[in-house]
Amino acid sequence: MKRREFIKLMSIGGFTLANLELSKEKKKPNIIFILTDDLGYGDLSCYGGTDLETPNIDNIASSGIKFENFYANCPVCSPTRASVLTGMFPDLVGVPGVIRTHITNSFGYLSSIAVLLPKVLKSAGYDTALIGKWHLGLESPNTPNEHGFDHFHGFLGDMMDDYYTHLRHNINYMRLNMEKIDPEGHATELFTEWSIDYIKQKARSDKPFFLYLGYNAPHTPIQPPDEWLKCVKDRNPNIDDRRAKIIALIEHLDDGVGRVVKAVDDAGLSEDTLIMFVSDNGGDLPAGASNKPLHGGKGQMFEGGIKVPACATWKNYIKSNSINERVLLTMDIFPTFCEIAGAKFDHEINGLSFLDSLSGENNEKYDDRFLFWVRREGGLHYGGQAFYASRYKNWKLLQNTPFEPLRLYDLESDPNEQNPLDERHEKFHLLLNELQNHIIRSGAVAWQKYPVKI
Known part of the structure; x- marks a missing residue:
């Protein structure tokens, strides 16, 4: 029997050997990674949201896989993005907190030792693009093109003060590669259109591509287009205005995701393209987000701050x-x-591949590893210091400011984190010791560029 016939035979009735082969005879798969900003666990229909409609993101989940226990590496933005692109705990690459315009309020600087995903994928023959939000540096040497992206069309900064002007602190951070640009339109629509253009262009190439699409939505300011807000209010006249606005912004985002997926289908690339969708942290409760049924939200180490919707x-x-x-x-x-x-790499990372989970081979809940979360922040509640969470299987140790004691929870019996266990519990000390070791390791990595001038 010929090898090709054998592989075909083995594929009958299931996604087995033929799938795992990722055959060398075929073009390598394209990869589209969509990262949203502050999308809550309960703010998609497929995750239980009942007052909004997200058919396009729901379709990614229903046509593929939905992850029930996917976590951001941080309850805020920059550190999670650092973890995505390096495979590392973010404080081990210099990004324990949010990178911002003003040095007195910025708590990260991407380390020169960091090796980013696009550089590794380029070595395997991929064309690499970032469209949308970067948030890992505002100037050289920490710009997307300098870290391996062949094409960058988007926003360098943390958040936009206006979805239409795209300014932050009255500064223009919109770029086409290294060139400053001033496009017109809502940021969600721009990033969608630029992604569609990129997909159409790459469909004419034999080279595989990696597209990282980073939407700003639904981060504040909650600024949906008027017609989308009207649709939400027409559908539910009694809805709270704050909730209506964030639903409209999310549904507008969902429409953009649907247009990107349709562009892949129209280009005839759907069989050769992995599309993955994730949020960078939990939903922002004061902005009207929902993280139901989880406790807490953005900025916190409770599940609602770090557990996120994810599908592929x-x-x-x-x-x-x-x-x-x-x-x-x-x-x-x-x-x-x-x-x-x-794509091969020869440096150590903290992440584990879940390719076997995509194929359905691994649905075991826990890997045998310790997990850590960090957030360094300024202001009255944080004082420029870091606070942490650590986890081993179902046991989780956490604090939500640097000034409060650590608390231990058993997530199997107490998923809403309501009943902290006694600090004399053996798992308290196990997690504390591992966390201390992680903090010591991270102490070797600077999170500011030396020298700091204030």
Whole structure:
């Protein structure tokens, strides 16, 4: 029997050997990674949201896999993005907190030792693009093009003060590669259109591509287009105005995601393209987000701050309507995409590939590893210091400011984190010791550029 016939035979009735082969005879798969900003766990229909409609993101989940226990590496933005692109705990690459315009309020600087995903994928023959939000540096040497992206069309900064002017502190951070640009339009629509243009262009090439699409939505300011807000209010006249606005912004985002997926289909690339969708942290409760049924929200180490919606689709590889319960983090994306691309790297990382989970082979809930979360922040509540969480399997140790004691929870019996256990519990000391070791390791990595001039 010929090898090709054998592989075809083995694929009958399931996604087995033929899928895992990622055959050398075929073009390497394209990878599209969509990262949203502050999307809550309960703010998608497919995650239980009942007052909003997100058919396009829901379709990614139903046509592929939905992750029940996917976590951002931080309850705020920059550190999670650092983990995605390096496969590392963010404080081990110099990004324990949010990178901002003003040095007195900026708590990260991407380390020169960091090796980013696009550089590794380029070595495997990929064209690499970032469209949308970067948030890992505002100037050289920490710009997207200098870290391996062939094409950058988007926003360098943390948040926009206006979705139409795209300014932050009255500064223009919009770029086409290294060139400052001043486009017109809502940021969500711009990033969608630029992504569609990129997909159409790459469809004419034999080279595989990696597209990282970083939407600003639904981060504040909650500024949906008027017509989208009207639709929400017409559908539910009694809805609270704050909630209506964030629903409209999310549904507008969902429409953009749908247009990007349609562009892949129209280009005839759907069988050769993995599309993954994730949020960078929990929803912002004061802005009207929902993290139901989780406790807490953005900025906190409770589940609502770090557990995020995540789903992926890949025709002929991921079975439709798959559900995975494995505890995974955004830092696991780096090794997964590298394995899919056949991209080799020789440095140590913290993440684990979950390619076997995409194929349905691994649905074990826990890997045997300790997990850590950090957030360094300024102001009255934080004082420029860091606070942490650590986890081993179902045991989680956390604090929500540097000035409060650590608390231990058993997430199996207490998923809403309401009943802290006694600090004499053996798992308290186990997690504390591992956390201290992690803090010591991270102490070797600077999070500001030396010398700091204030």
